[in-house]
Amino acid sequence: MSNRTTFIGAVEIGTSKITVLVGEHNGRELAIIGRGECPSRGVIKGAVVDYKAASECTHRALELAEREAGERIDVVFLAQTGSHLEGFYNEAAVNVKASDNMVETGDVRTVCELAKAKELPHGRMVVHHIRRPFRLDGRLVPGNPENLVGQRLEVGYWTVHGLEQRLADTIHVIRGFNLEVGELVLSSLAAGHMVTTPEERQNGVLVIDIGAGTTDYALYRDGAAHTTGVVAVGGSHLTNDLSIGLRLKEGQAEKLKLRYGRADVVTRERSQKVWLDGTFAIGDRQFPQQAIEQITAARAQEILEVVKSRLGNAFSLENCAAGVVLTGGTAKLPGIASVAARVFGVPAHLGEAPSWISENLRDPGYHTALGLLYCGVGSRTERLGARGQGGGFLAGLRKLFSQS
Amino acid sequence: MNSETIRTPAVRNWRDIAQPVRSRAMSRGGRWRRVMVGLRTLTAVLSLAVLVASAWYLLNAVTPQPGDLPPAAKAGLLRRLELRTSAGGVLDEAWLRPALALPPGISLMELDLPRLRERLLRDGQIESASLSREFPDRLVVRITERSPVARVRAGSATASRDLLVSADGTVFRGAGHDPAMIEGLPWLAGVSLVAEGEGFRRVQGMTPVAQLLSDAQFAALNLYRSWVSVSLARLESDREIEVATRNGSTVVFAASREYFAQLAKLDYLVERLSNTPAARVRIDLSYGRNVPVRIDPPEPAAPAGARRATPAPVPAARPFFSILPSATTQRTSP
Numbered sequence: 001m002s003n004r005t006t007f008i009g010a011v012e013i014g015t016s017k018i019t020v021l022v023g024e025h026n027g028r029e030l031a032i033i034g035r036g037e038c039p040s041r042g043v044i045k046g047a048v049v050d051y052k053a054a055s056e057c058t059h060r061a062l063e064l065a066e067r068e069a070g071e072r073i074d075v076v077f078l079a080q081t082g083s084h085l086e087g088f089y090n091e092a093a094v095n096v097k098a099s100d101n102m103v104e105t106g107d108v109r110t111v112c113e114l115a116k117a118k119e120l121p122h123g124r125m126v127v128h129h130i131r132r133p134f135r136l137d138g139r140l141v142p143g144n145p146e147n148l149v150g151q152r153l154e155v156g157y158w159t160v161h162g163l164e165q166r167l168a169d170t171i172h173v174i175r176g177f178n179l180e181v182g183e184l185v186l187s188s189l190a191a192g193h194m195v196t197t198p199e200e201r202q203n204g205v206l207v208i209d210i211g212a213g214t215t216d217y218a219l220y221r222d223g224a225a226h227t228t229g230v231v232a233v234g235g236s237h238l239t240n241d242l243s244i245g246l247r248l249k250e251g252q253a254e255k256l257k258l259r260y261g262r263a264d265v266v267t268r269e270r271s272q273k274v275w276l277d278g279t280f281a282i283g284d285r286q287f288p289q290q291a292i293e294q295i296t297a298a299r300a301q302e303i304l305e306v307v308k309s310r311l312g313n314a315f316s317l318e319n320c321a322a323g324v325v326l327t328g329g330t331a332k333l334p335g336i337a338s339v340a341a342r343v344f345g346v347p348a349h350l351g352e353a354p355s356w357i358s359e360n361l362r363d364p365g366y367h368t369a370l371g372l373l374y375c376g377v378g379s380r381t382e383r384l385g386a387r388g389q390g391g392g393f394l395a396g397l398r399k400l401f402s403q404s
Numbered sequence: 405m406n407s408e409t410i411r412t413p414a415v416r417n418w419r420d421i422a423q424p425v426r427s428r429a430m431s432r433g434g435r436w437r438r439v440m441v442g443l444r445t446l447t448a449v450l451s452l453a454v455l456v457a458s459a460w461y462l463l464n465a466v467t468p469q470p471g472d473l474p475p476a477a478k479a480g481l482l483r484r485l486e487l488r489t490s491a492g493g494v495l496d497e498a499w500l501r502p503a504l505a506l507p508p509g510i511s512l513m514e515l516d517l518p519r520l521r522e523r524l525l526r527d528g529q530i531e532s533a534s535l536s537r538e539f540p541d542r543l544v545v546r547i548t549e550r551s552p553v554a555r556v557r558a559g560s561a562t563a564s565r566d567l568l569v570s571a572d573g574t575v576f577r578g579a580g581h582d583p584a585m586i587e588g589l590p591w592l593a594g595v596s597l598v599a600e601g602e603g604f605r606r607v608q609g610m611t612p613v614a615q616l617l618s619d620a621q622f623a624a625l626n627l628y629r630s631w632v633s634v635s636l637a638r639l640e641s642d643r644e645i646e647v648a649t650r651n652g653s654t655v656v657f658a659a660s661r662e663y664f665a666q667l668a669k670l671d672y673l674v675e676r677l678s679n680t681p682a683a684r685v686r687i688d689l690s691y692g693r694n695v696p697v698r699i700d701p702p703e704p705a706a707p708a709g710a711r712r713a714t715p716a717p718v719p720a721a722r723p724f725f726s727i728l729p730s731a732t733t734q735r736t737s738p
Contacts, residue, residue: 051429059431072437116415125416168421175425178437184418 007033009062009073009179010372012187013054013170014081015043015213015236016329018061019366022069023373030377032361032370034069036061045213045232046082046187048169059177075182076174077376079190079368080127081214083232084163090118091132091156103136103145107153115157125167128160128186130225142223160186160228183376188216188228190371191327195351196220205322206315206344207351208307209368210330212236217307219314227314231306235330238299245295246287252276260289261296263336300336304343315344323347327367480512483541490548494580495529500545503527512537528576528603529568550574552581553614554634556592558604567597571614573606588629590617593648594637609639612659616645619663624671644690652683658690669695 008023008030022034038061042050066073092114096107116129134141136150145153171181192207201220209216215231238261243253260274273286308315323346326336331350340348353362353370361370427435487500504520517535524533524547532548552568556575559565568578569592578586592613598605613634620628635646645657657666666689673687673695686698 055429055431059433063433118415120415125418125420127418162418164416164421167418171418171421171423172425172429175423175434176430177434178430178441179434180423 007069007071007074008182008373008376009065009076010079010369010376011058011062011076011174012079012368012372013043013046013048013058013173014040014211014329015046015234016040016211017365018043018058019369020058020061020065021361021366021369021373022065022071022073023377024069024071025377030373032358032373033071034065034067035361036063036065036068038064043213045234046080046211046230047084047166048173051169051173055173055176058173062177062179073179076179077183077185077372077380078170078174078181079187079372080162080167080170080184081187081211081216081230082162082166083214083230084166085127085160085186085228085230086162087158087160087228088118089156089158089227091115091154092117093152093154096151096153101149101151103148103150103153105146108134108144108146111153111155112157115155116159118159120161123164124161125164126159126161127167127184128158128189128228130158130160130189130228132156132158132224132226133222140222158225158227183372183379185372185375185379186216186218186228187211187214187368188218188230189225190375191216191351191368192218192220192225192325192371193375194353194367194371195325195327196322198223200322200325203321204319206311206320206324206346208304208324208326208328208331208340210234210303210326210328210336212329215303215307215328215330217311219311219320221319226319227311229307229310231303231310233299233303233306235328235333237303238296238330238333241295241299242292246291248276256287256292257296260292261333262293263297263300263333263339265290265293265297266335267293296333297335297339300330300333301339301343304340308343317345320344320346323349325349325351327351327364329365331364480540482506482510482512482515482543484543486538486542486544488544488546492551493547493549494582495547495549496580499579504545512539512541512543515543526602528570528574529578550576552576552578552586552589553610553617554592555586555589556595556597556607558597567604569607569610571610571618573608573610575604575607590631590647591633592636593633594635594639594646607636609636612639613645616647616657616659616663620667623664624667627667627670627674642690653685653687656686656688656690658692661690661692673697 005024005026008025010019010021010023012019016039018038018040020034020036021032022036024031024033038057040054041057042048042053042055048054062073092111094107094111094114096103098104098107111134112131115131120126132155134145135154136145136148137152139150141148167184171184174181188207188209191209192201192205196205196207202223204219204221207218207220212235213232214234217229217231218225219227235257239250239254239257242248242257242261243250246253246256248256256274256276267290270288270290272289274289274292275284275286277284324340324344326340326348327350330336337348337350351364351367353367357370430438485497485500485504487495487497489495503524505523506515506520515535515537517537521533521535524530524535524545529549530547531550534546536544536546538544550570550572553571554569556567556569557564558567558575565577566586567575568581568586568589569575575597592607595607597607613636617628617634620631630649630651631647632650633648635648638644638646639659643659645659647655647657649655655670657663669689670687677685677697677699680699681702682699683702684700686696686700688696688698
C-alpha cells in the first residue's frame with residue numbers, strides 16, 4: 001500500500017446492528033477517526049433478506065461514520081458471516097525437484113497451487129484460503145520452507161467458501177453507497193485477530209464470536225487459523241426463547257435478557273422475582289428470575305455445545321492450550337466464560353481489545369470491526385505487495401493468516 | 405512435477421463478483437456520492453487542462469516568435485531605405501518604397517525580411533534580392549535586375565499592354581528603363597503568353613533568340629536596328645528564327661549554327677542588294693553554304709484613272725540565286 005493516506009471503512013452488517021469504523025491509514029499507521037452505528041433491518045442470521053432495508057441502515061451507518069470522521073471513505077473492508085459459509089481442508093504434497101533436495105520457490109508454489117485447487121460446488125465462491133504450516137518430511141515448518149533440505153513437501157489449506165448470491169448481496173449493499181469493497185474478511189477471523197495474541201494463536205486458542213443471529217468461531221493452531229465455522233444461532237435466540245417461555249413481546253424479552261439474563265443459573269430462590277420495567281406502571285409485571293436464568297443459560301450452553309460438536313476432532317485439550325476466548329455482543333452475558341470453560345474443559349475468558357484501543361471502542365461489539373481494519377490493512381498491504389512482486393493472488397491473506 | 409505441468413481447476417473467488425450496481429439499486433447517498441465523484445473527476449480534468457494551457461501559454465510567452473519582438477527592439481524606427489543594384493540596374497529608391505509596401509512607423513526589428521524579399525522577387529524584373537538591416541535605422545536592399553532583350557504585346561481584344569522579355573524568357577512589366585531603349589527592342593512574334601499567378605509563364609526557347617540579338621547588337625548593329633520583330637514560330641519545329649525588318653524584308657536564321665557567320669553573310673547580302681530595287685526580300689540563312697534570296701520587285705505605280713480597272717498581272721518573282729559565301733565570309737564591323 002502506498003504512503004498516500006487512505007480512509008478505510010470497516011463495515012460489519014450484523015443481525016442486530018450495523019457497525020462502521022473509519023480508519024485513516026497512511027501506509028505505516030492506522031488511526032480510528034470515526035464510528036457509525038445503526039440498528040439493523042433486513043438482515044437475518046447475517047444474510048441480507050431485504051436489500052432496501054439493509055441498504056438504508058448500512059448507508060445510514062456509513063454516513064454517520066463519515067460525518068464523525070470528517071472524511072470520505074475510500075474503500076470498505078467488509079465482514080462476512082452467515083450460515084452459508086462453510087469450510088473444508090485440502091492438502092497436497094510434492095517431491096522436492098532439485099537434486100540436492102533443497103526446496104525452491106517453484107516447489108512451494110506448486111504445492112500451494114495443488115492444495116488450493118479443489119473444485120467447489122456450483123454457485124459457491126472462495127472467501128479465504130487459509131494456509132496451515134508446511135511440513136517437510138513430516139516435520140513442521142512454521143515459516144517459509146525455501147532453501148531447507150528435504151524430499152517431500154506438504155501443505156494444507158483451510159478453504160472458506162460461501163454462496164455467491166449471499167456474498168454478492170452484501171457487496172452490492174456497499175456498492176449501493178458507491179463504495180468499493182476492497183477486502184472481504186470472515187467475521188471470526190477479524191474478531192480473533194483482535195482479541196488474541198500471537199502467542200495464544202501459536203499455542204492454540206478457540207475464538208467464539210457470539211452475535212445476535214450467528215455464532216462465528218475460529219480455532220487457531222500453530223499460529224494460524226485451523227478451522228472456522230458459523231453456527232446460525234446467536235443472542236436473538238435467547239431473546240426468542242424468553243419471548244416464548246415467558247410469553248413476552250420481542251422487545252420486552254430483549255430487555256429482560258439484557259437486564260437479568262445469565263449463562264449460568266445463580267438464583268436459588270424460586271420466589272425471587274424481577275419487574276419487567278420497574279416503573280410499576282400499567283402493564284409492568286413480575287417474572288421469576290430463576291426462570292429467566294434457566295432459559296438463557298440453557299440456550300447459551302447449547303450454543304457452546306453446538307460449536308464444540310462442529311469442531312469435532314479438530315478441538316482437543318492439547319491443541320487449545322490458550323483456552324477459549326469469547327467475544328461478540330452476547331459474550332457480555334454474565335457467567336458465559338465459566339460455562340464455556342465447563343463445556344470445553346479449558347480455561348475461558350472474555351476477549352479484550354488491546355490496551356492501545358481507546359476506551360469507547362473496547363466493547364465486545366466492536367471487536368469484529370476493529371479486527372476488520374487491522375486484518376484488512378495487513379491483508380491488503382500483503383496482497384498489493386505480492387502483486388507488485390508477481391506473487392499469488394491471495395498471498396497477503398495467506399501470509400497473514402498463516403504466520404502472524 | 406513442476407509448475408508447467410499443473411492443470412489446476414479455476415476456483416472462483418469472491419473478487420470475481422461484479423461490483424458495479426445499477427443506479428436504481430443505489431441509495432440517495434450513493435447516487436450523491438457518485439455525482440460528487442464525477443464532479444471531482446471533472447474538476448481534476450479541468451484543473452489539468454488549465455494547468456496544461458497555462459504551461460503552454462507560459463512556454464509561448466518565453467519562446468521568441470518571428471512576429472513577436474521584444475519591446476526594446478521596437479524602439480528603432482525604420483528611417484532610411486537604401487537600394488543597391490547590380491551593374492546595369494535601372495531601378496531606384498523611388499521604385500523601392502512602393503514595391504516593399506512598408507507600413508508607416510514600422511521599426512527596423514519588426515521587418516519580416518524573408519517576406520519582403522519574396523515580395524520583391526514576385527516582380528520579374530528582379531532576378532535576385534537580399535535585404536539586411538543596418539542599425540540603427542536603415543534597410544539595405546541589394547538586387548540584381550533582368551535586362552530586356554525583346555518586347556512582347558500581351559492583351560485581349562479590348563486591352564493590351566507591352567511587356568518586356570529577358571534573355572531567360574521572363575516576362576515583366578519593366579520599370580525605370582529608357583523609353584528610347586525600349587523602342588529599339590524588337591518585338592517577339594510567334595509566342596503565346598500563358599498567365600501564371602500575377603504574371604506570365606516564362607517564354608520557352610528565348611536562349612537562342614537572346615544570343616542572336618546579342619550577337620547582332622555586337623557584330624551588326626546597323627542590321628539589328630532595322631529589325632522589327634523576331635518570330636519563334638518555327639524555332640521548335642525547324643530550329644529557325646525569322647526576323648522581320650522595317651522595310652518588310654524577312655531574314656531566316658538557323659538557330660543551330662553560329663550566328664556570327666550568318667550575320668556576316670547577311671551583311672554581305674544586304675550590301676549587295678542595296679542597289680537592287682525590291683519591295684521585299686527574303687533571305688534564308690538556314691541552308692548553310694547556300695543562301696536562297698527571294699526578291700519581290702516593287703509594284704509599278706498604277707495610273708489614277710485605272711484604279712477600278714482590272715489589275716495588271718504581277719510579274720513573276722525573280723528566280724532564286726545562290727551566293728557562295730566563300731567570298732563573303734569576311735566579317736565587317738558594324
